[in-house]
Amino acid sequence: MTTLATTSTAATRRGAAGPARRRDLLGAEWIKLWSLRSTPVVLGVLLVSYLYLAYHAAQLAHDSYPTWPAFAKLDPDPAHDAFDFPKFLLLMATAGTIGAMTVAGEHASGLIRTTLIAVPARGRVMLAKVTVVSVVLAVLGLLIGVGCWGITLAVVSDRITGFSFTTPGIWRVITGTTVVVPVCGLIGMAVATLIRNTAGTVFAVLAFFLVGPLAVKAPLPLLSANQRADLGNTLPAYAWGRLTIMSHGRLVEHVSSIPAAWTSLTLWALVSVAITVTVLRHRDV
């Protein structure tokens, strides 16, 4: 056994006085995220699943194309198949759960105490966690966005022509997907920060992402149809849905404008980050 006197070296004294460096905090959260076996497994399975779903949908469209009525052939919308709303509701719920677990897991295990003894600046620790989780989920969103469209093009292009990565609006769809996945993760982190209990957090996140978009379509008491639609349009799911509508056809539903959809996602992100970073500051852990 070595004595401590020999293990305490000049290197460990480096920068002992100052605050923790931002890149060290980011590095620590990066290690924490990827050292859990479930992280690469869940992210990998999600990516592969969504690429396969896009492939499957494109294959169906491709095979059935000869039977389409003439008006449909005039105005095809392959992005509608590639970015299918119900399937992406599940992606959003999963992203929310992933974000929630990065916070709830730390509270449930008690690791949060060890973390905060190592770095007492709670806001900075949580900001680093928020940053790492957002970036990782944004990369997932980007890969899914680009991948789904790329696979769709590869499958349908011999029959449904005129679409590419330069089709007007497609980058709005891909960017929207890149943004909505981390926004959902941030919402999950905020919910976990408020609730802390793992089971309660997961229930709340799934209710918000899966029941919420359906509930606003139901005849809620006290709200008119327009108010329900406005409420629904503020949800991240419908904001993303609005960004993915590429069809030139007339919109018959009560939908928000494109800028309103972006604003909605931005607000969800900002409020979630604010909750995650500040609430822990005033709490016994």
Add this chain to the structure above:
Amino acid sequence: MIEINQLTKRYGSVLAVDDLTFCVRPGQVTGFLGPNGAGKTTTMRMLLGLNAPTGGTATINGRPFFAFGTGLRHVGALLDAGDVHRGRTANAHLAALARSNGLPRRRVQEVLETVGLGEAGRRRVGGFSLGMRQRLGIATALLGDPPVLVFDEPINGLDPEGIRWARELFRRLAAEGRTVFVSSHLMSEMEHTADHLVVVGGGRLLADEPLADFAARATTAGVTVRTPDPAVLAEVLRNAGASVLAEGHDALTVTGLTAARINELAFTRRVLVHEVSAHDGTLEDAFMELTAASVRYRASATPARSKDR
């Protein structure tokens, strides 16, 4: 140096820590003793900024804990060995903590070897025994090579070899000039480890003094007597002015008389005795007396009860 000044923590109607003031000096091991629920862990949590005090202050080398940017470099702490994510390996757990404080990655292997887990770094913490987790917690505390170390019940779950190792480690850390603050609810753990004792009960400070002074408090020094006829002997000894406590069916603990005087009395009154042995008051006795007093204090503070009696 740890300074606790008028520290108070109230949870609803429960006063967990009540106006606690003491000081933990460098270069020695300070034991923090008290029965379960005495407020030891709450005090340590407030010291480490995890819980906000209702009143008072706790500082480390003159600064509140939250003023340290990199906690591990200033204070190493083991509060609860379970405060780890069971899904990570020991290496990953320590690597993340080391990284957050800008410590070099090699510190991970160094501290794992120091605590005897050099071979277990790649194993997931979920598969560790309680003793191994305690060692991992101690490794975490040592990671930043800090001048102040705080351990909450670090001996729990360690095997006899581990307990001896931990004692030697605490003594060595103190000998290197560090401040070492170790809590326990067992006096016997502290007897061979601590130089100085801080004793709390019911959230209040009961004693803050060197180990030797504390040992001198033991007033229950007495004599154990074994006899087949305890009732008769007890009567004899009480008449001679002793206080007698029956221990089992054939033994008495006697205070107020010397062993020689007890032998004399038994001989003259023709009571058979098998054994008469004098014993000094132990640290354990001193501790029990002190903390029993704090328990009585709490019980008598309930007015309804005392009226009934």
